[in-house]
Amino acid sequence: MSFRYQGKVPIPPPNAERYTTVCQFCNTACGYDVYVWPADEEGGLQPGEHGIVYNLKDQVYNRVLTPQTTDFTKLGPLTAYQGIPWISEAMVVRTVRRGWSRGRGTGEWREVYVAQIPSPECPINMGNHSIRGGTNGERNWSPWTVAGARRLKRPMVRFGGRLEPVSWDYAIDLVARVVKGVIDKWGVDNPKWGKEGHAVFASRMDHGGGGGGGMIENTAAGLFFFYGVRTAFARIHNRPFFGPEGPAIVDAGPGAMNNSLLDLRLADVIIYWGANPYTTGTVMFTQHALDNLRGRTADEKKNWFAGEPVVDTYMIIVDPRKTETVQVAETVAPDRVLHLAPEPGTDIVLANAIARVIYERYKDTVDKILAVYRQAAQSGFKWDENAWQLYLEEALEINTKTLDQYLAEAESITGVPRSDIEKAAEIIGAPKQGGAPKRVWLMYEKGVIWNQNYRSIYAVVDLCIMAGAVRGIPGTGCQRQGGHQEGYAGPAPPPPPWTTERHHVSPWNFAKEKGIQLNTYDDYKNLMESWYNEVYTEGYYKTRWPIGDRYMPTIDFRLEDGEGKVLWVHDMDTYKLGPAAQRLKAAVSDRSWRVTRYVFAEAFAAIGGKDSEPQYDVNVTEIPVITGPSSEEYAAKVLEALEKTGGIFVVVQDIYPTFMMEDAHVVFPAAFNNGEVPDVRMSVHERRFRIADAWLDPPGEAKPDWWIYATVAKRIVELYEAEGRGNDPVAQRFRAAFQPIWDAMDKNANDPSVEVENEIFKTYIANADETYAKLGVDWEVQFWTPAFKNLDLNILRKFRTVGVILPLTEVNVNPDGTVEARGVVNVMEPALNPQYREEVVVVRPDGTIERSIEMAPSEKAKSVAASTLRAWPALWLGYPPYVEDVRGRYKYWVINGRYNEIWQSGYADPNSEVVIKRWPYAFVQINPADAQAEGLENGDIVVVYNDNGSVPAVVWISDAVKQGHIFLIMAHPYAVAANAVTTPSVEPVAQSPDYKLTKADLLKVGTLPSEVKALLTFKDINI
Amino acid sequence: MDTSRRAVIAAIGGLAVGGVLGYLLAPRGPVQVQTVTQTVPVTTTATQTVTAAPPAPAKYPRVKIANVSELQPKQPVIKQYAGVNVWLIKLGEPAVGGVGPDGDIVAFTTLCTHMGGPLIYNSQNNCAVCQIHYTQFDLTRGGMVVTGHATEFLPQVILEFDENTGDIYAVGINQLVYGKLSNL
DSSP: OOSSOOSBOOOOOTTOEEEEEEOSSBTTOOEEEEEEEETTOOOOSSTTTSSOOOOEEETTTTEEEOTTTOOGGGOOTTGGGGTOOOOOGGGEEEEEEEOOTTSTTOSOEEEEEEEEEEOSSOTTTTTOOOTTGGGTGGGSOOTTSHHHHHSOOSOEEEETTEEEEOOHHHHHHHHHHHHHHHHHHHOEEETTTEEEOTTEEEEEOOSBSTTSOOHHHHHHHHIIIIIIIOOSOEEBTTBSSSSOSOHHHHHHSSOSOOOOHHHHHHOSEEEEESOOHHHHSHHIIIIIIHHHHTTTTHHHHHHHSTTOOOOOOEEEEEOSSOOHHHHHHHHHOTTSEEEEOOOTTOHHHHHHHHHHHHHHHOHHHHHHHHHHHHHHHTTTOEEOHHHHHHIIIIISOTTTSOHHHHHHHHHHHHOOOHHHHHHHHHHHHSOOTTSOOOOEEEEEOHHHHTSSHHHHHHHHHHHHHHHTTTSOSTTOEEEEOOSBBBOOEEEOOOOOTTOSOOOOOOHHHHHHHHTOOOOSHHHHHHHHHHHIIIIIIIIIHHHOOOGGGGTSOOSHHHHHTTOOSEEEEESOOHHHHSTTHHHHHHHHHHHHHHHHHHHTHHHHHHTTSGGGSOOOOTTOOSOOOOOOOOHHHHHHHHHHHHHHSOOOEEEEEESSOOGGGGGOSEEEEBOOTTBTSOEEEEOTTTOEEEEEOBOSOOSTTOBOHHHHHHHHHHHHHHHHHHTTOTTSHHHHHHHHHHHHHHHHHHHHHHOTTSOHHHHHIIIIIITHHHHHHHHTSOEEETTOOGGGGGOOHHHHHHTTTTOEESSEEEEEEOTTSOEEEEEESOTTHHHHSSEEEEEEEEEOTTSOEEEEEEEEEGGGGTTTSOOEEOOOOOOOOOSOHHHHHHHTTOSEEEEEEOOTTOOTTOTTGGGOHHHHHHOSSOEEEEOHHHHHHHTOOTTEEEEEEETTEEEEEEEEEOTTSOTTEEEEESOBTTBOGGGGTOOSOBOTTTOOBOTTOOEEEEEEEEEOOHHHHTTSOOOOOOO | OOTTOEEEEEOTTTOOBOTTTTTTTSOSSOOOOOOBOOOOSSSOOEEEEEOOOOOOOOOOOOEEEEEGGGOOBTOOEEEEETTEEEEEEEOSSOOTTOBTTTTOEEEEESBOTTTOOBEEEETTTTEEEETTTOOEEETTTTTEEEESOOSSOOOBEEEEEOTTTOEEEEEEESSOOTTOSBOO
16 A cells, blocks of 8 residues: 555455466565556455456366455455455555556556465465565555666766766766777777677676666577677676576486476475475465375375375474574474584585485395486486496495594584484485385575585585486476576677686586597596596685686676776676675775776866855846766766776666666666566566566656667767767677667557567577577577467467476467467476476467466477486585685674565565564574673664674574574665675686675664664564 | 535635545545535625534544453453454564553454455464464564565554553454445
């Protein structure tokens, strides 16, 4: 609501506009129905009196919803599942919007209600939601809410000390001139492409959801930076380079997203490793995992198990903290949950230890599972027997250490009791009655990804191979949980000027580059030794230089080192989410202000100079007019400054103010791709692909990101043409990349019902193969298959929140209006089994959506199935050097992560009352014994500090953290939090930061006033 | 603004004036609109105040729900107010919205504001926890969500305490209650 606590919500009337979208927040990607209607209309409670209409036949979960079922007179506990959702005050907002009668953005402004309701139709949430998603509604902008007040609405440029609103023309011209000038002056010549703008550093997201991203937005950013500008120097919000986040599982074969929520529901053993899904992938856990753990999926299991016994489900959770996930699981199933709490960084050892026990004690199980891989190898599947042997010998040390020795060592390094390691192995490895191996489903996330990424993920995946979690059969899976949804699309980033190819330094790429043949077991062994030696022992651990940087350059170190001339920050706040963020801020801020001081040197010099002498001329009657520089003058001065001062020009493109705005020269206000610009993205847990539609006008003068990039690109081309250099290769690149978008913008200007985003989708996403072939570059559209060519946004709209599963095997649009989509449920299944589950979604002309799963012959999915399974020995080498720096000198391991209500950087959290009232400050969890020793109480204020920085936080005493550990929130709307103290340590193969591995001390600096404490809760989580 | 009347200004020539003014400021619910046409033969302006009669906005009743003597510390009692079940609890520690001599008597609705699941009161920490998805509400802090997935704090009954008699009155509920689209 515009103002909460009304005790009433309005119901959409029957003629309310209806849109569908996916949540802007976590990777679970719950579906939401959105209703927009004039604020003076209202619906009634009974079917037909209101506009909330569902039409679903879901055979997979046995659910039928019809327009008749949504009868609000029958609203009661849990009726959302039956199509009668309760609408809380947080789901509705009163705002303004244009009439849109001639298309989006047309017509007069009027007051409307917007309701964003968790969809009972969506198979992911079925009407359930988290506290984040459920408050989506009130985070829509409105002139009467915090959400609206905070939005960036006008382009701004820094004049002297301050950002001032300017016209779009000014801002675009300034940025275009600077970018062009930087390419002209410092571009690196490439005989094929012309000057490459490597001095333009791009900090741009790559994901979907999370307040940014989706295939359309990613495409526009990619076309600009990777094709137009052609820079290799780019960064993603959570890692300082542009490249894959967890390549080990891609190298191993399954890929990072490979199974489905159905598999979670059917698993015998569920393992969460370095993941806290209650707070970060909520509905996946609270709905599907708990349904399984509670025994509610027993019938579904019987349906899919083909006679194999259904057993009580077990859950294993690996996390140094006793998290909400652990507590809830232990409450639901006290005898069937095992919590392992290893010391930070030791997951490699723990995973290997569990695997070793399984290998020794459950040989029959292991043999049965290996037989599946070997059998598939006979028909072309690439099961790597040598790699498997290498793993057994080198990682599990089956012939060099006894099991006792191995376990003793593992216990000593990880802190996990040997009996727990054995218990975990038993849960996973002990066969069911009749001898069938358990169906094991494992999900890992940041606890593994941000902790010696390549080796930790590989160790966990190796365990999954041993446990058969990658067999593909219903109830199995091994993948990441994900933070955001996914929706990457765009041209491939160019390599840095000193090399010809971008890649991470996996053993396999290393072998290829060195020309190492891999035929015999000894070849593998030699590869392993030389790879570990060059990448780690003589490499990162000695020099602190990650070899991955050679092929996918890191930008943070370079920014601090004076490199780069433009830093364009799109949809992220590196001063909050980058490792050692305060060090980065110090460097970038200094360089940015060198430019500002140079550009405005005369103005600054005048302060205190002649112009500030006292003046009192009685004859002066005219108002003095002060003109700032034109965009052309400004840009010219910026280019001089960039040459002379070592400074950097900073552009921030975002929806809310960020910390980086303090140093920005230009701020572009963006329209939000949650409700203001349509985009497409998929859930991480089942690759369910849907449209996130647009139902609001953006506030003020905010523009879609594609518009910003396309308009700057156009201006750059005009500038080349004005110089008579219209055929310069750089101009040609921008023209080639953006001409289709410019054409669509022209069409839309003449006919607002032509949707530019749909044209972008059709050109660069559905027909990516043809378009990028014309552009002459490699490209990626996640899980693209030729079936994409039959999609466009309007067809996706028909699928509402049910969507389609990627990879698509078929999309059929029939003349009578029926649309059918088929996709692969588990991408390991067709690789290793004769048949695979294919999800079929049919939309009838009357809007009924029918969902079912059919078995299809595996040949049909051959081109999209996994094709490889390849283990690799992950070895523990002690802590990486930057971590060792702090380890001995600071007291507490700073476990960091999310606090349930706060999402990522907290960009949208001040908009929601339940969220920001709960966490008005950054909190730090401290163990009771540690608190006592430090003399701390709830509500005290401490500074958490180490060499890299310091941050204040409010004390929350909790036994969720062990002694010697604290849990500091990763980021907060108003504070940098954990990244004040994270180290620059990265994993050398692919450079994901070791965010999870840092230590710090605490210093009490005060306590909250009692009136404030009286409004905050310090209750320990106790369910 | 006194919404029980409408001030209507009439001028020469019989100007019809409708009641669109101020619908933003009006109470929720249907607004009575009166169109008054008046033709005045003389060239003067007359202001006529017409007392309209819009329906009285629904108000929370003031109901005595208990006397303080009934309450034992940390022993919730179920009462009915405004058509819903509420817990009345003497928490034993001062609370946001607490009344009574110790400022610790509170009342809350009993259905979780996530999806309507049943809550269980934990006397050890004065919290209520839902048994379906485990949202935990701190009853000493206005039903604040300690962790969990409710999008509203647990709706709290606004109480008044009569010091002389020890009677506890319920006079309102501060948010929309689960299962309702309008509390009244």
